[in-house]
Amino acid sequence: MTVVDLSAVPTVLIAEADPWTQDLLKQVVLTVRCDAQLDVCGDGQQALAQLSKKHYGLVIADRDLPGVSGLDLLRTVRQRRAVPAQPFILLSARNDSASVREALPLAPTAYLTTPLDIAGLTRRLKGLLLTAGQEISCEVPALVPGMTLKRFLEQHRASSDGAPLLVDAQSALNSSLTPEGLDLALLEQAVRTDPQITAVMIAAANSAAQHRIDPAQTLAQALQLLGPAQSMNLVLGLTLKRSAQLTDPCLADYAEQQWAVSLRTAQYGFELAGMLNLDQERCYCAGLLHRLGDLALLRSLEAWQQAGGELDTLAIDASLSEFGAAYGSALRTRWRLPLELRELIAAIYHLGGGVYSREALVMSLAAQVANLESEEGIAEVAGGKTARLLRVGMSQLLQLIDKP
Template identity: 30%
Template sequence: MRVLILEDDVLMAELLETILAGLYARLDANIVSTKAQALAALDQNTYQLLICDWNLPDGSGLEVVRAIRKQDNKLPVLMISGRTDRESVLAAAHYGIRGFISKPFKVETVRDRLKSIFPPESDLEAANRDLEQMLADACEGHFQLPTTLEASELLALLERPEALDVAQLTERWRDETGLTARLLDVANRSSFRRTGEPVTTLAGAIKVIGTEMSLNLALGLALDTTHALSDSQLREQAEAHQRQGEAVGREASAMFRTLGLGNGVNAYTAGLLSRVGELVVLSVLQQFLDGGGTLDRDTITQTLAAWSQPCGNRQKVQWRLPLDLRELIGAIHRLPRGTSHRERVVMRVAALQVEGAGASGECLRLMRFAGLESRAESSVGDNGE
């Protein structure tokens, strides 16, 4: 599903992409912010849908639609605008626009309109495809992880967004891997780096984006039907990886505080995101099943072993996670030879302890290096050494 999103408000464009990804399993979205960029993109590529803002920095979205209609009368167009006057609506209708949504909009409204314009079941690209190719595509593209949040809860919160502050939302969402990744992705777009520093925590991302837009992005994920795990075996595996990531985050966060390396929030974020590769692979396997494929336990195990690392590494880049955070995540799985950064060493120690290898030679050596002598001695004593 190839979509061109023409929207100069970056937050709004990211929200639209989130909604689209929740409807179409193989979304390929191109976001542009000016009339000139849109015309160039349309000249170079073929799209199945155009979502278009009316007011642009260099003209009007309607001018883009006029240019399209000279060559293509069938491309579905969804116009989103703050203009709701009768003349604007009639002008849009004259050019065959399939939907007109006024700002500010509700996520459910856009989602329903998209479903009527381009039914998700008509997007057959994900069906009966080669599993290896699906995994390769997931590694290269922008993949959206599901969330366990309830849409009804988020809708209720959106009724009174001013009643929630950053700290309250952070506490509610601290264990939501998919949402944390998405909010960090949005917050770390270059246009939001107002201080020149990357955002590395959930609280920082919510602060940059704002509570209301964060709630809308969360609702977009909660309504996602294309990445949800309906197969019990895949869901159980995902839950196990989620628990492991949370446990590593908690352990590393406590060690950071013990060693005076900060409040440990970055460490918790790194732990939470340390299993994104596995979660992406499991979600692709679900899409493969939904498309008519079959899986056995050995295939699932082998696929996770082969694809989790490349998918995870690629998604961390695609999601625009800061380099320091990616290095903390990487250290959970493997420390590069000669590493002397205490923060990364602690991440690896936390992972080994959660894996039950706290008394191993590697773990004890790293604990002493990091300054966790008392914990190292405790680990030896607990194992009778």
């Protein structure tokens, strides 16, 4: 007979194919129990193997897992006849009565339809993972003895959560709610200047679980593909993460500087694309996302500081110089941002030789203007190769920087 001890650190198995839903589920569980030990797998066969090796205090599984379905996973768990029954939350996009009736004989602890109701899931998890009146707090783990900043940043690069949030995401959601539900157009306007939200929405819309042939390359396209409920869940998930917003004033100032360059490049790219009848929104996104790595690095620097590491402006500057580009490249690859968008971002930094699209030339020119320290340098930019190839003259460039 197996008895689940809620006073112990809970072990939770999450079986979900979509990486963004996986991440959301992890954040919701950790919000309820920051000390929870999580195992995550992307298909039913892996989940079955995990269940054969280890007992979990809770299983959360998608009904439509590849390999072995979540329903079959639940059937296997119930056949073991554990007392009390192992808590098992079954997630499903199917809310028809026949699908629900099929699952009921297996007694899932909860049958939750997707996109998820985060508040409802949180309540369920509190009932399952906390005893009455129990409160859990978790300290930030201290640095391993001998850990250097360089090694810390190298280790964090592959698992970085991305940039901090630079807009008030919760307020943006609240202001986008109407009596009919979440208005995606209002949400897009409220968060379109935030690099992290933009990147995550585009990545999630293009994830393998979405089976996209034509990738979303702008925030508006991504929101339309995800829909109101999933868009809201993903934004909420970002707010739940540790260091979602920078609290150190010095790092926050650095983030503002990086963001300002991103916004200038995005806006100049948008305006130039409009002058030349090119895709304005894609150019805007490329400009907005080109400092994503630098912003993600600042977030990792705050994690270093919170773990007890020392930090000063010299270390911040050196870290940005050494790791900013690498963090950005790692994120864009891991999140599988569309190749066309990545090419535009690359053009912001360097064109080199070869033949480039007009949009790539636009982004290169936008970056040149955005990085000018004064209007005096505009003549040199106007006389440069990129401006000449696009046939953009001094008057058009002055029009860009004179816009409010």
